[in-house]
Each structure stands twice: as C-alpha cells, then as structure tokens.
Amino acid sequence: MPRSFLVKKYFSNKKPYYRESQLESQTAFVPESFPLAELPTQNNASALTCHPSSPFFTSSGALPAALSPVTPGCLPPSPLGPLNLSSSPSSSSSSGDEEEDGGRTSDPPSPEAGEIQSIFHCLHCSKTYGSLSALSHHQVSSHQLPPNAPSSQATSIPSEVSQRPAFHCKHCSKEYTSLGALKMHIRSHTLPCVCPTCGKAFSRPWLLRGHIRTHTGERPFACQHCNRAFADRSNLRAHLQTHSEVKKYHCGSCSRTFSRMSLLHKHNSSGCCTSL
DNA sequence: CTGGGGACGGGGCCC
DNA sequence: TGGGCCCCGTCCCCA
Numbered sequence: 666m667p668r669s670f671l672v673k674k675y676f677s678n679k680k681p682y683y684r685e686s687q688l689e690s691q692t693a694f695v696p697e698s699f700p701l702a703e704l705p706t707q708n709n710a711s712a713l714t715c716h717p718s719s720p721f722f723t724s725s726g727a728l729p730a731a732l733s734p735v736t737p738g739c740l741p742p743s744p745l746g747p748l749n750l751s752s753s754p755s756s757s758s759s760s761g762d763e764e765e766d767g768g769r770t771s772d773p774p775s776p777e778a779g780e781i782q783s784i785f786h787c788l789h790c791s792k793t794y795g796s797l798s799a800l801s802h803h804q805v806s807s808h809q810l811p812p813n814a815p816s817s818q819a820t821s822i823p824s825e826v827s828q829r830p831a832f833h834c835k836h837c838s839k840e841y842t843s844l845g846a847l848k849m850h851i852r853s854h855t856l857p858c859v860c861p862t863c864g865k866a867f868s869r870p871w872l873l874r875g876h877i878r879t880h881t882g883e884r885p886f887a888c889q890h891c892n893r894a895f896a897d898r899s900n901l902r903a904h905l906q907t908h909s910e911v912k913k914y915h916c917g918s919c920s921r922t923f924s925r926m927s928l929l930h931k932h933n934s935s936g937c938c939t940s941l
Numbered sequence: 942c943t944g945g946g947g948a949c950g951g952g953g954c955c956c
Numbered sequence: 957t958g959g960g961c962c963c964c965g966t967c968c969c970c971a
Contacts (some may be wrong), residue, residue, distance in 0.1 A: 845957065846952075853950070871960065872949065879948070893946090899963070900947065907945065927966065928944065 748885040832847035833840050836854040841847040849869075856866035858873040862880045875897055878884070884894035886901040890908045895901040905910050906924030914929040915922050922931040 737958080848958090850951080868950075869960085871962095875949075897946095897948070898961095899949085900945095902963080904946075924945075925966090926964090927952080930944075930966095 748861060832842070832844050832845060834850055834854070836851065839850060841850060852868040856868055858867040858870050858875055859865070860873060860880075862866070862877065865876060878896035879916060882896075884896045886896070886898050887894040888901060888904055888908075890905070893904060895904060903925055909924075912922035912924045914924070914926050916932055918933075921932065923932060
C-alpha cells in the first residue's frame with residue numbers, strides 16, 4: 666500500500682472491511698461503548714478528553730437517537746426530508762457535486778476525540794501506566810518483551826517510533842504520525858455517519874453520500890466513451906480502463922494488461938505464464 | 942475462469 | 957487544524 670505510508674503496519678492485519686453483516690450490527694452502535702483510544706501524548710490529553718456521547722448525533726444532543734438506524738448524523742440539514750439528496754444527477758462534478766453539502770459542517774464533530782486519552786495499557790496483563798516509558802519498562806521486566814516489541818495493540822511502541830509522535834488506535838493496532846490521521850482513522854471504527862434509509866454507517870460524510878446514491882440511483886459520473894454512468898468516480902475510472910486497449914496493470918510475465926489490479930492479481934494467482 | 946461493475950475504505954492534498 | 961474531495965485500492969458479486 667504505497668499510499669498508506671503514514672500507517673505503521675506492524676501486524677499487516679487486514680483493513681477493517683465493513684461487510685453488510687458487520688454493518689447491520691454496527692448501525693446501532695453505542696458511541697460510549699467503544700474503548701478508549703490510547704495516545705502516548707500526555708501533552709494533549711486533557712484537551713482531547715471529551716464526551717464520547719457526541720451531541721452531533723442528534724440535533725438536540727440526545728444520545729439515544731444515535732441508536733436509531735436512521736439517524737442522519739452526517740447528513741446536512743434537509744428541508745426535503747431524510748433522503749434529501751442532490752437532485753441534480755448531472756451536476757456530477759468532482760468538486761461539490763452535491764451542493765447541499767451545506768458547507769463543510771455536514772461532517773459531525775468527531776466523536777473519537779472522546780476516545781483519546783493518554784493511558785498506556787499493557788495488553789498482556791491489562792495494567793495501565795501513565796507514561797510510555799513506564800509501560801515499556803513493565804513489558805520488558807514483566808513480560809520479557811523487547812522494548813520495541815510491537816506487542817498486541819496500540820500501546821507497545823517500537824523504540825525508534827516512540828522517539829517521535831505516534832498515535833495509536835485502540836480499536837486496532839494501527840499507528841499514525843499525526844493526531845488528525847488517527848482521528849480520521851478512528852472514524853472508521855465509530856462510523857458516525859448513518860444512512861437514513863438503510864441505517865448503514867460510514868466513517869465519513871462523503872462516503873455516506875456516495876452510499877446514498879445507491880438508494881437514489883444517482884449516477885453523476887458519466888463515461889465519455891459510452892452511455893454508462895456511475896455513482897462512484899473510482900468506478901468510472903476503472904470503467905474507462907475498459908475502453909483503453911492498453912490497460913493500466915501489466916502482467917510482468919506476459920504481455921497482458923488488465924483494467925484492475927484485482928484482475929492482474931487473479932491472473933497471477935491463477936498461474937499466469939508459468940513464472941509463478 | 943475472466944472481465945467488469947458496485948460499493949466502499951483509507952490516506953493525501955487542498956482549502 | 958479540520959473538513960471535503962480525489963485518487964488508489966480492495967472485496968464481492970454477477971454475467
């Protein structure tokens with residue numbers, strides 16, 4: 666993943682892929698039920714501590730509404746009802762294809778802020794420490810772990826990494842070099858944006874908007890070469906590959922090209938032309 | 942089996 | 957610093 670260089674993947678665990686089944690249970694998530702993210706940044710601990718029951722889930726701040734599968738947490742205020750979508754499918758542009766975004770405030774205040782604190786948990790014995798060094802010392806002395814052992818999740822920090830800011834997600838074992846990146850990542854766990862139609866939850870408002878297009882059938886991204894249109898720009902991009910004689914992904918063993926990386930992977934894993 | 946579409950997650954960039 | 961958008965990538969499903 667060349668683009669994910671900010672993520673220090675020590676465990677190469679797969680990214681959370683929210684399948685329908687998972688999301689069905691996710692839709693009724695209870696924000697305060699999420700564990701706390703742990704950040705080895707004592708400086709900003711107090712500033713980051715806030716209520717996990719973020720008031721953005723409802724206009725009135727009533728948390729129980731967050732349990733509703735139709736809480737439009739990330740939807741802009743809608744005079745047309747909960748399914749107020751862009752009614753201009755052809756507007757389609759890349760920037761602001763949905764004018765009623767209502768500005769940039771459609772994205773709710775990040776609830777993850779309330780999940781951040783500077784407590785260092787040893788995941789081998791659940792002890793907590795107030796500093797990284799204390800935790801590290803504990804792990805070395807009590808669990809015979811090397812100081813830089815990427816043990817369990819979140820709190821065991823490689824020494825070379827600990828020398829610079831590292832922000833850990835407690836929901837998984839990812840680390841980030843910036844708080845903003847971590848907060849953004851945590852949204853993928855908290856999924857604050859809920860589809861008012863089906864209750865499916867998403868990490869970001871624009872993901873929800875894209876999802877809503879699956880309900881409305883809006884396809885703002887049209888192919889210039891054929892009559893097809895897509896709800897997702899990435900899908901259009903992939904489709905455009907099909908119009909190209911020489912496709913983007915080349916097999917290293919034969920001269921075949923593929924429109925998608927996944928097809929190339931399939932091609933390779935199926936044996937391709939010997940070399941594998 | 943292959944190709945393609947649908948859906949969506951994640952990080953970077955820009956404002 | 958945070959939000960929105962873009963691009964890349966992946967997984968699933970279907971023809």
